[in-house]
Amino acid sequence: MEWLKKLSNAIDYIECNLDSEISYEEAAKIACCSTYYFQRMFSYVAGISLSDYIRRRRMTQAAFELQSTDAKVLDIALKYGYSSPTSFNRAFQNVHGISPVAAKNQGSALNAYLPIKFSVQITGGSAMKYRVEEKEAMRIVGIRIPLTEDMEKNQKLVPAFWSEVLQDSKFSEICQLSNQSPHGVLGITAYEKYGEVYYYIASATDKPIPEEMLEYEIPAATWVIFESEGHFKESVQSIFKRFLTEWLPFSGYTYAELPDIEVYPICKGSPQAGHSEVWIGVKNEKEN
Numbered sequence: 001m002e003w004l005k006k007l008s009n010a011i012d013y014i015e016c017n018l019d020s021e022i023s024y025e026e027a028a029k030i031a032c033c034s035t036y037y038f039q040r041m042f043s044y045v046a047g048i049s050l051s052d053y054i055r056r057r058r059m060t061q062a063a064f065e066l067q068s069t070d071a072k073v074l075d076i077a078l079k080y081g082y083s084s085p086t087s088f089n090r091a092f093q094n095v096h097g098i099s100p101v102a103a104k105n106q107g108s109a110l111n112a113y114l115p116i117k118f119s120v121q122i123t124g125g126s127a128m129k130y131r132v133e134e135k136e137a138m139r140i141v142g143i144r145i146p147l148t149e150d151m152e153k154n155q156k157l158v159p160a161f162w163s164e165v166l167q168d169s170k171f172s173e174i175c176q177l178s179n180q181s182p183h184g185v186l187g188i189t190a191y192e193k194y195g196e197v198y199y200y201i202a203s204a205t206d207k208p209i210p211e212e213m214l215e216y217e218i219p220a221a222t223w224v225i226f227e228s229e230g231h232f233k234e235s236v237q238s239i240f241k242r243f244l245t246e247w248l249p250f251s252g253y254t255y256a257e258l259p260d261i262e263v264y265p266i267c268k269g270s271p272q273a274g275h276s277e278v279w280i281g282v283k284n285e286k287e288n
Contacts, residue, residue, distance in 0.1 A: 002285075004118050004249060006031045007045070010038065015115050018058050019079050024050065024149070036149050036191050037257050043151045044240040046116055051152065056113040059095035062088075063110045066103045073100045118245075128239075128247055129227045132282075137220045140186060141209050142174050142202025144216075147189070149197070158199050162187075165201050173210055178203035182279065184265035190216060191257065218259050221281045224251075228276050236262055239278045248282075256281035 010031040014022055027050075028038035042050045058080045065076055077088035077100075092100045096110045103110060145161050147154045165171050174185060181204060188200040200216060209215050224247070226239045240260075248255065258281030265275060 003032075003254060004245075007041070008118050011116055011118070014054060015057070018054070018061055019081075021081070022054060033255075033257060034191060034195075036195070036197050037255070039149060039151050040189075041244060041255070044237065045118065045244050047241075049151045051150065053113075053116065055091060056095055057115065059092050060111070060113045062092065062100070063096060063103055063112070066100055067106075067108075067110075073104075076100070128242055130247070131225050133223050133225060135181075135221060135223055138180065138204050138218045139206065139215055140188060140200060140202040140218065141177055141205050141207070141213055141215045142186070142200050143170060143213055144198040144200040144202075147197040147199050154199075158187075161199060162201065170213075171201075173213075174201060174203050177205040177207050177210070180204035180206060182261065182263045182277065184263050187262035187264065188216075188218075188259050190218075190259040218261075221256060221258055222253075222283060223261075223279045224253070224282050226278045226280070228278065236276070236278055240280075243278075243280055251282070252285055253282035254285050256283045 010027040013027055013030050024035050024039065028035040031038050031041075033041070039050045042053070046053060048056075062076050062080050065071055065079075066073070073088070074085055077083075077085055080088070082088035082091065089099055092098075092103070095113070096103060098108060098110075102108055143165065145157060147157060165174075171185075178184060183204070186200070186202050186204065188202060189197070190200060191197050200214075202216070224243070226243065228236075228239055244255075260281075261279035263277040263279065
């Protein structure tokens with residue numbers, strides 16, 4: 001449960017700096033992970049992106065101050081990092097549905113988003129089917145797109161990338177490459193050197209690299225492998241959230257910050273639902 005404490009400490013840092021500059025790098029450092037993985041884990045556990053959370057918290061505090069003090073709208077906008085009244089007005093309306101000026105009126109209906117508190121979820125009867133495997137380094141070959149550290153953008157980029165690839169002849173080529181475990185078409189999020197993040201659609205293979213494709217080697221590791229039945233997108237998101245809040249705290253493992261692997265064994269038609277797997281790299285807590 002140590003990682004949840006670290007994540008909570010990172011949230012405390014954010015809360016203490018709502019009216020000043022918030023460094024994603026510093027928050028990630030407190031959580032003891034990279035900036036990218038911090039945002040990724042936060043979005044799965046909290047259900048919203050880190051940037052959206054910070055925006056909601058700042059606008060909640062701004063609303064409190066508008067109604068409880070005589071401060072001018074411009075002063076509050078500047079306090080919460082908005083140099084332009086227009087941008088502050090837009091952000092405020094997105095959260096509360098009314099303008100900052102209107103919010104000063106007594107009786108105005110506003111939305112309050114309280115600080116997130118992370119805790120272990122206690123569940124009953126909802127099993128997580130998994131297995132743990134040691135695996136040597138694996139070589140994957142396929143195509144990729146760069147991701148950003150903005151999880152909201154990534155959540156749009158990845159589905160669009162799948163849609164494009166599924167209509168391209170490269171998809172069948174990727175399917176035909178698969179001859180190593182894990183078998184099938186893989187969706188891989190890889191945080192590479194120099195802070196670069198890529199999403200691959202690829203296969204595990206020892207075959208030669210086709211033209212216009214790339215190879216990438218995933219190091220030997222211990223993997224916890226979760227099986228799922230259902231709509232792929234929702235299944236993957238649900239698995240990551242349950243991994244972080246239900247499985248990991250009691251497992252004796254920590255998140256290894258290796259590429260996360262989605263395994264889709266369907267190579268015919270458009271894979272939307274069915275059996276899938278999620279491979280997440282872990283390491284024994286004693287290794288830290």
